[in-house]
Amino acid sequence: MIDPQAIIHPDAKIASDVRVGPWTTIGPDVEIGAGSVIESHVVLKGPTKIGRNNHIYQFSSVGEDTPDLKYNGEPTRLVIGDNNVIREGVTIHRGTVQDRSETTIGNDNLIMAYVHIGHDSVVGNHCILVNNTALAGHVHIGDWAILSGFTLVHQFCNIGAHSFTGMGSAIGKDVPAFVMVTGAPAAAKSINSEGLRRRGYTKTQIAAINRAFKIIYRRGHTVDEALQQLQQMQADEPVVELLIDSLKSSKRGIVR
Template identity: 50%
Template sequence: MTQVHSTAIVDPKAELDTSVKIGPYAVIGPHVRIGAGSTVGPHCVIEGHTTIGRDNRIFQFASLGAVPQDKKYDGEPTELVVGDRNTVREFCTFNLGTAQDAGVTRIGNDNWIMAYVHIAHDCQVGNQITMANNATLAGHVEVGDWATVGGLSGVLQRMRIGAHAMIGFASHVGKDVPPFMVVDGHPLAVRGVNLVGLRRRDFSAERIGAIREMHKLIYRQGKTVEEARSALAALTAQLPEAAADISLMDAFLATSAAGIAR
């Protein structure tokens, strides 16, 4: 049977797999579903229409599924959906979505989320993300797979962080951050390519070389975004082994509403 500490309060309508463990003084609401192998630490509060997948480890004092910090929220049955194998450290806060967006705050799989991280309403967080202590995502932020957000960094509403990007410590993210780039500072500035991250993920020398060429086209030749996109199309013909990476970058640039970090 589900292992629920005697001091925890679990609503009888909550749906918990039989292998779930709930720690002392935790509170689990009626619309919560938690998958197999997940553990919830002491004093956590999980409420709202919240679905949590398999093998997540949620440390003490986390608050998941609370109503959005948005004055327009009027009690709509919006959701928080958390995938599988995530580590959620102490005092993290993940909020429900809002009716003004898709209505779902979504966090993917295999993410490493450190203490005091805030993920606001309607954020869409991918897989294999690292968010260091006190990193904060405002509402409607999108974070691509394998991105890293440094400690004490703040990401403004509706910004996008591309896959494999790295946000340095205590940065102010007020522009979209293209895939594969390293940025930091206030004002935010691109420092180069995330070479350490790409090598750790076994990117080939050819793919890394192509990404460095993309960096030059976008940031070192004085091109506009549209000019850079045209150059990327030519680069695909020259470096077919990196076609998927180039396509990822081109799609990101094409859909940037806020403008990209420079």
Template identity: 50%
Template sequence: MQQPASHIHPTAIVAAGAQIDPSATVGPYAIIGANVRIGARTSVGPHCVIEGHTTIGADNHIFQFASLGAAPQDKKYAGEPTRLEIGDRNTIREFCTFNTGTVQDQGVTRIGDDNWIMAYVHIAHDCVVGNQVILANNATLAGHVQVGDQVIIGGLTGVHQYSRIGAHAMAGFASHISQDVPPFMMVDGNPLAVRGLNLEGLRRRGFSAQRVAAIKQAYRLLYRQGLTLEAALSAMAELPQQHPEADGDIALLRDFIAASQRGIAR
């Protein structure tokens, strides 16, 4: 009688010390390091290499040839035990490369939940990627990049180190992002330009007409009325009086801009 297949393929190499949930699966010729933890029902495809101090949550689908948890591509890195943390229900396609963090930052690279990460995406050291993000093929995040929830980044787009992309923003194909992209904006090009609001994305996510109207007014203040940044932020502060249901949206936009160190795309 044929024995049931193990959740770890016999050709996989799993180091002593690795913690793999019994319901997770590891495919042929995969290599799993000693400091790796893999959660329930996560699937690791053939020929993947998962190393370093890497923690992966539940229900992730990692396709073949991904490299997760390798040392950061940072010449200052001296072998410190920095980390990579991946949440739940992420799809990670072929040839993705995610590196651990550096002690010059928080020492950890973090990817949240429910992200759709396509082939050849690179997420460098100390990046923070939120939830429900889409990174299309060959999108590349340099070190210390922050990506908010429900962002879409088009294929072949490069994001400069320390740049931030706010929640609900969208970057088009082959964009060059070297400044912060405020929440809700739609950008593309090289040099980067703000093309408008990600209105279709907001509607698909259930934003009410009142919230969208308030975000439109904020966009006009910021980009269409010739105001200084300080004057635009001041005027935006009055919008929740007209649209109280959008108070959180306006606060998100104003706080993001106020915290910008690289300047915002305008």
């Protein structure tokens, strides 16, 4: 299962059925769960914990030190969950002690070619990061978010659950849950109605989310004013709770 030309540190912990391709390098403090496949020419550094059934493609660099100038060699971590696909040339850096000390990737994500995930970032579950998307440090991506190709995300931004970014989007503020944005700088266009349909949201729920979007973006309200109306709406339309939570947690302000 392990190619004889792979270079694996004796302190690495690799499940017995993991496949490792030639010329891959795996350092100490790396743990790889059962059912995973590591293709050729991959570099894995630690402390890094990789869960079960992950597939990491060639020329990816996973668990490297961050180039952030405040990093000074501390033993920070990268934690990757289960069932992720990490395609060619992806770079994922560990955290910094000034923030979480950990970069975290959840389960069932598709991370496409040449994506960069910076230090202390958090990627949820069922996300798709399309080719050449780049996350600066401290970025949080909610579950089921889709970031189209060449999306750029500024540090400390939150991308809400079920949101969608158009190709080439440059994001400098938070994207609320369910919202579709595009442009450089990114602007809110609509809700991600097609994504919601695919995930089983009903027509009634999607209509409620669309009304909430209009309260935020089409009525001239401040965020606080919009929040007041959404909280009144929540009793009859509980589906907007996720949107309310993403507005409340925003620290950088939301894309407009």
